[in-house]
Amino acid sequence: MAAMRPDLAAIAEMIPQGARVLDVGCGDGALLEYLTAAKKVDGRGLELSQQNVNACVARGLAVIQGDADTDLGEYPSQVFDVVILSQTIQATRNPKGVLGHLLRIGRRTAVSLPNFGHWRVRLSLLARGRMPRTRALGYEWYDTPNIHLCTIADFAALAKEADAEIERALALSEDGRTRAMRADAWSPNLFAEGAIFLLRAR
Amino acid sequence: MTAELEPPPSRTAATPIAASRQAVLAAPLPLDCGVQLSPVAIAYETYGTLNAAKSNVVLVCHALTGDQYAASIHPLTKKPGWWELMIGPGRPIDTERFFVICANVIGGCMGTTGPTAVNPATGKPYGLSFPVITIADMVRAQAALLDSLGIDQIFCVLGGSMGGMQVLQWAAAYPERVFSAIPIASGARHSAQNIAFHEVGRQAIQADPDWRGGDYLLHGTNPRKGLAVARMAAHITYLSEAALHRKFGRNLQDRTSVTYGFDADFQIESYLRHQGIAFVERFDANSYLYITRAMDYFDLAADHGGSLAQAFRGSKTRFCIISFTSDWLFPTSENKHIAHALNAVAAAVSFVEIETDRGHDAFLLDEPEMFATVRGFLNSVAAGEGIS
Numbered sequence: 001m002a003a004m005r006p007d008l009a010a011i012a013e014m015i016p017q018g019a020r021v022l023d024v025g026c027g028d029g030a031l032l033e034y035l036t037a038a039k040k041v042d043g044r045g046l047e048l049s050q051q052n053v054n055a056c057v058a059r060g061l062a063v064i065q066g067d068a069d070t071d072l073g074e075y076p077s078q079v080f081d082v083v084i085l086s087q088t089i090q091a092t093r094n095p096k097g098v099l100g101h102l103l104r105i106g107r108r109t110a111v112s113l114p115n116f117g118h119w120r121v122r123l124s125l126l127a128r129g130r131m132p133r134t135r136a137l138g139y140e141w142y143d144t145p146n147i148h149l150c151t152i153a154d155f156a157a158l159a160k161e162a163d164a165e166i167e168r169a170l171a172l173s174e175d176g177r178t179r180a181m182r183a184d185a186w187s188p189n190l191f192a193e194g195a196i197f198l199l200r201a202r
Numbered sequence: 203m204t205a206e207l208e209p210p211p212s213r214t215a216a217t218p219i220a221a222s223r224q225a226v227l228a229a230p231l232p233l234d235c236g237v238q239l240s241p242v243a244i245a246y247e248t249y250g251t252l253n254a255a256k257s258n259v260v261l262v263c264h265a266l267t268g269d270q271y272a273a274s275i276h277p278l279t280k281k282p283g284w285w286e287l288m289i290g291p292g293r294p295i296d297t298e299r300f301f302v303i304c305a306n307v308i309g310g311c312m313g314t315t316g317p318t319a320v321n322p323a324t325g326k327p328y329g330l331s332f333p334v335i336t337i338a339d340m341v342r343a344q345a346a347l348l349d350s351l352g353i354d355q356i357f358c359v360l361g362g363s364m365g366g367m368q369v370l371q372w373a374a375a376y377p378e379r380v381f382s383a384i385p386i387a388s389g390a391r392h393s394a395q396n397i398a399f400h401e402v403g404r405q406a407i408q409a410d411p412d413w414r415g416g417d418y419l420l421h422g423t424n425p426r427k428g429l430a431v432a433r434m435a436a437h438i439t440y441l442s443e444a445a446l447h448r449k450f451g452r453n454l455q456d457r458t459s460v461t462y463g464f465d466a467d468f469q470i471e472s473y474l475r476h477q478g479i480a481f482v483e484r485f486d487a488n489s490y491l492y493i494t495r496a497m498d499y500f501d502l503a504a505d506h507g508g509s510l511a512q513a514f515r516g517s518k519t520r521f522c523i524i525s526f527t528s529d530w531l532f533p534t535s536e537n538k539h540i541a542h543a544l545n546a547v548a549a550a551v552s553f554v555e556i557e558t559d560r561g562h563d564a565f566l567l568d569e570p571e572m573f574a575t576v577r578g579f580l581n582s583v584a585a586g587e588g589i590s
Contacts, residue, residue, distance in 0.1 A: 015321075029411075030534050042550070044550065044551075050554075050555050050557075053554060053555075053556075054554050054556070054571055054574075054575065056552075056580060057522060057552045057554050057575050057578060058571075058574040058575055058578035059578055059582075060579060060581055060582025060583075060585070061552070061582070062520065062550045062551060062552045063553075064545065064551060064552060064553035064554055065524075065538075065553055065554070066539050066553075067557060071542075071545075073546050074542050074546050075545060075546070075548070076546060076547070078550055079548040080548075121377070168324070
């Protein structure tokens with residue numbers, strides 16, 4: 001647990017015992033494995049990288065290779081208690097479409113994302129006049145998988161547009177701590193390195 | 203499949219194979235074609251020990267030309283079992299832990315009732331009077347075998363190629379009996395291209411004068427040439443262009459230049475001829491007709507109103523689907539099609555594609571990622587089931 005990424009730990013804390021969980025973009029399965037062991041969840045994963053998928057399945061996780069942009073349509077509605085999208089929405093081609101599917105598939109949706117409104121990002125662009133590169137966002141503009149970065153305020157606006165109610169919103173600080181925030185307040189949008197949202201369809 | 207170094211001892215088709223274990227079903231076996239087949243003998247092998255709760259049964263389904271000798275010496279070829287790397291003490295299917303059953307399919311020629319068996323109505327070998335069988339019939343026969351052994355629950359059913367078809371049929375027909383399922387390099391239907399290749403093989407057999415309209419056993423002949431050609435054509439589909447190139451290229455066989463004739467100048471020709479010759483020593487031509495037909499007829503979606511997802515609705519079975527990148531007989535797309543159907547009914551499904559250039563036959567070979575996948579999957583299912 002100590003080694004788990006702070007945003008994953010915060011998401012894990014939101015998952016009820018024994019829940020049916022779908023982790024979209026589950027990576028190497030660290031969160032799913034933790035949730036299976038600690039929360040006895042019935043967990044599934046969808047992951048783009050075949051290498052990661054194979055690692056997950058060898059670890060005993062139910063994961064299939066697939067693309068959030070194209071494959072979520074195949075999932076039936078309201079079959080999962082929680083659908084998780086951690087650090088993935090900014091890498092999808094159609095974030096609004098993906099979010100719509102997540103809200104349809106799961107009774108609740110947990111989303112974590114990097115905050116492009118963080119002061120370091122703003123300062124980096126302002127001072128250097130180059131596309132921002134920070135600790136949290138270390139790619140060059142030409143090789144980044146993060147094609148749809150957004151700020152906390154941007155995501156809150158998208159959630160509203162997708163007719164989702166924000167049940168919980170957590171600001172993730174640079175030292176890995178989380179605290180509750182108001183998604184439409186100016187200060188977390190400037191000072192939080194990332195955010196975690198728990199959403200449900202209205 | 204590895205090249206066979208020397209020809210195995212000859213199969214005398216008229217003499218039935220003495221199976222080490224054989225069950226005779228108590229009741230006639232109802233077939234999809236409407237026939238009630240009786241008597242039915244099923245030859246099978248087991249590995250490991252059945253636990254007291256009878257909860258550690260792993261059913262292995264063999265492919266088109268496979269048999270029950272999955273992890274033991276083949277009585278005709280004297281070669282190790284076809285899945286010896288997968289099954290055994292400490293192997294992914296650990297026989298210290300699981301009780302493994304592998305049965306020769308109905309229509310087969312290694313001790314289970316098939317076209318070489320004696321038709322009780324005539325007192326002669328069935329030949330083409332044997333009813334056409336299906337994948338569902340094979341599975342029904344296995345279910346009857348398990349019933350006769352007093353086994354109700356299957357911890358895991360797995361197999362590659364046609365074995366994978368049986369796995370899917372098991373999960374669709376007996377969802378309550380199957381706890382987990384691993385279809386490997388398989389499909390929920392046989393494609394037009396695959397049917398086409400099978401038809402070439404069947405035509406080769408039937409074009410051999412020694413086939414005698416299917417009655418070669420009565421005439422004391424054996425359509426060796428036809429069956430060998432069928433095997434050669436099929437064997438190409440089990441490999442890949444890359445693997446053929448890597449293994450043989452345009453290398454010449456024991457010569458420095460081409461001979462301007464039709465001898466086996468190229469290594470690949472020699473290899474295929476050898477595959478064909480070795481095959482006829484252990485396989486029956488009519489069995490080949492019947493079993494290829496069963497594969498052709500397989501279309502799980504068609505059996506469920508055109509929807510593959512419908513075949514698995516409400517299934518509690520845990521699935522792990524495995525495909526290989528260079529398999530063009532049952533390509534990843536066919537395997538993924540199954541994963542998507544299972545997803546659509548929110549079944550517990552994993553899907554793994556393994557990178558290899560060895561084509562369809564990769565499921566029989568040393569593929570560490572396949573072994574790791576099967577091991578990891580079985581461990582997690584066993585942990586969920588409380589099997590030590």
